[in-house]
Amino acid sequence: MKSSSPSGSEKKPSKGKDRESSKKEEQPREQTQEEKDLKDESSLRLLGALSEKEIDASEQKVSALEQKEKGEGKSTPSATEAQQEPTAPPQEEERESTLSATSVEASTSTSSERLYFSHRLIFFVILLAASCIFIELHFLNARHRWRWDLTRYQRFSLSEKTIKILQSLKSPLKFIVLVPQTSPLGRNLKDLLEEFSLRSSKISIEYVDLLRNPAVFRAMKEKYRGITPRTALVVELGHKKKYFSEIDLRQGWGQKALFKGEEAIASALIYLSQEKKPTVYFTTGHGERELSQARPTSLLEAVSALELNHFAVKELALEEKDIPSDCDILAIVGPQRPFSSKVEDKILRYLQKGGRLFLTVEPGTKVGLSLLLRRYGIRLLKGVLAEPELFRSLSLETTEKDHTYIICKNFSSHPITAPLKGLATSHIYTRPLELSVKDVKKVTADILLKTSPKSYRKILKGYFWQKIGSPQSWPIAIAAVRQEKNNRSSRLVVFGDTSFVNNGYRTLNRRIWGIHADRNLDLFLNSLHWLAERYELLALGKKPLEDRRLDLQPKDLxxxxxxxxxxxxxxxxxxxxxxxxxxxx
CATH class of the missing domain: 1.20.5 (Single alpha-helices involved in coiled-coils or other helix-helix interfaces)
Known part of the structure; x- marks a missing residue:
């Protein structure tokens, strides 16, 4: 009988186990639940979700695991050792994996709660800071109101003249608005009066709805005798009162009606704040401009502007009458015939007593006041001024050689023209002036405005214009003050142009020339205010409408x-x- 050796039987299973262990080594080792949890913790660490203690614990676990893997790589256990190693029961492994999963979930939930809480805290802090900033800005806006008017001529801001009037108030000023605030006129008045109140602390505003409170209307009618059912506004300065209806505060009707409250109220404040109206006498009998006609060359709109600024306007025939004692300003506008020596003596005596004279002359006319003008160092030159750079065409047929429509932007720092710096006035057929006060004593004279250095003078010889002299800057207007006897001073303003005070005319709803073109009205009124010594009114008045059309010259076409x-x-x-x-x- 053949007997099997025990040694051979033992070798067979050892070979099978060696094959199985080699196969296990060749196969990639599966990650345990603990390794997965540690990797999850490392990813959470990158996201910043774990606290510092949890991060340290996870780092220690990861380092221990790495050392364990290195030890296993260096010494690979034999099959018998692997077989002899005790394996953990499956229940314990499941319990450990469940505990690790719950710990990771608990740490993740606590970190997410902390992150959510921090985000909410940051949001509430930002909301609180924004609310504080908004409340502070609202408080500052209530105390100090800021507005930015981006229009070219500051259409939605108060004019300089109105601001000066409000700042020069000496008595309390009260406005009583009698129209509903919901109406268009009521809204316009509210906005305007709020702007007024920001300029002076002496202003008070009262709103009364007469339709809802008839008893208040009856009580106010006893106090203010001038109130009627059509009264929209009452202005009270001291003991003086002024009443306005809707017609006084609006220009036009319907949707095209324009609100002119600032101009009307400023005129009323001038009237209420002054005790006496300055009287302006316009001379007649020498071809001067007419006052009451609506022709383009008349002075109807200039007279209306003077009356709006509370000047009393009258006419005076110097050939027949002497200059009255109540004459504050004597105006001679565009005479076509020379004054006699008798009339010139009357004007000289008037000025020696401290009188004021406003004079405009035109090219090609003989005025006959050379002796009077020589006392102030002023001389009238012959010819017409032409401007090759700053000019405007009256029509597209105007050629480049006819540059007599001058746009003047060169103003001096005199009180009359200082507010006009940066703006422009327009003049047609201007006569050049000359100023020389070296040989004249007790006279202080200033050039108000002049042309550019490239302008020249030309005269008409036959049927053609001929250029005279070299280009230079020519004076257009001169203001002079002379010290007379008895500590009196006479004042004189001379213009080499009359067109800037005429009515002018419009083309395509646009003012081409005249008193309402550019800033001609402000130049005229400032001259009269300076002569009357009304310094608080030396400023820009009503702002013109914006005209965005281009002035194209022939070369541009x-x-x-x-x-x-x-x-x-x-x-x-x-x-x-x-x-x-x-x-x-």
Whole structure:
């Protein structure tokens, strides 16, 4: 009988186990639940969700696991050792994996709660800071109101003249609004009066709705005798009162009606704050401009502007009458015939007593006041001024050689023209003036405005204009003060142009020339205010409407014609020929 050796039977299973262990070593080792949890903790660490203690604990676990893997790599256990190693029961492994999963979930939930709480805290802090800033800005806006008017002529801001009037108030000023605040006129008045109250602390505003409170209307009617059912506004300065209806505060009707409350109220404040109206006498009998006609060359709108600024306007025939004692300003506007020596003596005696004279002359006329003007160092020159740079065309037919419509922007720092700096006035057919006070004593004279250095003087010889002298800057207006006897001073303002005070005319709803073109009205009123020594009114008044149309000169029209009708066809022909040559080659 053959007997099997025990040694051979023991070798067979050892070989099978060695094969199984080698296969296990070749297969990638599966990650345990603890390793997965540690990797999850490391990812959470990158996201910043764990606290510092949890991060340290997870780092220690990861380092221990890495050391364990390195030890296993260095000494691979034999099959017998692997077989002899005690394996943990499956229940214990499940329990450990469950505990690790719950710990990771608990740490993740606590970290997410902390993150959510921190985000909410940051949000509430930002909300609280924004609320504090908003409340502070609202408080500052209630105390100090700031507005930015981005229009060209500051259409939605108070004029300088109105601001000066409000700042010079000496008595309390009260406004009583008698129209509903919901109406368009009521809203306009509310906005305007709020602007007024920001300029002076002596202003108070009262709103009364007469339709809802008839008893209040009856009580106010006893106190203010001038109130009627059509009264919209009452202005009370001291013991003086002024009443306005809707017609006084609006220009036009319907949707095209314009609110003119600032101009009307400023005029009322001038009237209420002054005890006496300055009287202006316009001379007649020498071809001067008419006052009551609506022709373009008359002075109807200039007279209306003077009355709105509370000047008393009268006419005076110097050939027949002497200058009255109540004459504050004597105005001679555009005389066509010379004054006699008798009339000149009357004007000289008036000025020696401290009188005021406003004079405008035109080219080609003989005034006959050379002796009077010589006392102030002023001389009238011959010819007409032409401006090759700053000019405006009355029509498209105006040629470049006729530059007699001058746009003047060169103003001095005199009180009359200082507010006009940066703006412009317009003058047509202007006569050049000359100022020389070297040989004149007790006279202080200033050039108010002058042309550019490239302007020149020309005279009419026959049917053609002939240029005289070299280009230079010519004076257009001069203001002078002379010290007379008995500590009195006379004042004189001379213009070499009359067109800037005329009514003028409009073309396509646009004021081409006259008193309402550019800033001519402010120049005229400032001259009269300076003569009457009303210094608080030396400022810009009503702002003109914006005119965004271009003043195209003949050279500009030729350039536009070339760019639109000549160059595009030539460019197309050139490109076509070039492409044809390229394809042919």
């Amino acid at each position: 030729r350039l536009i014609f070339m760019l639109t009708f000549v160059f595009p066809p030539l460019l197309g022909i050139f490109l076509g020929i070039s492409i044809w040559n390229i394809r042919r080659s």
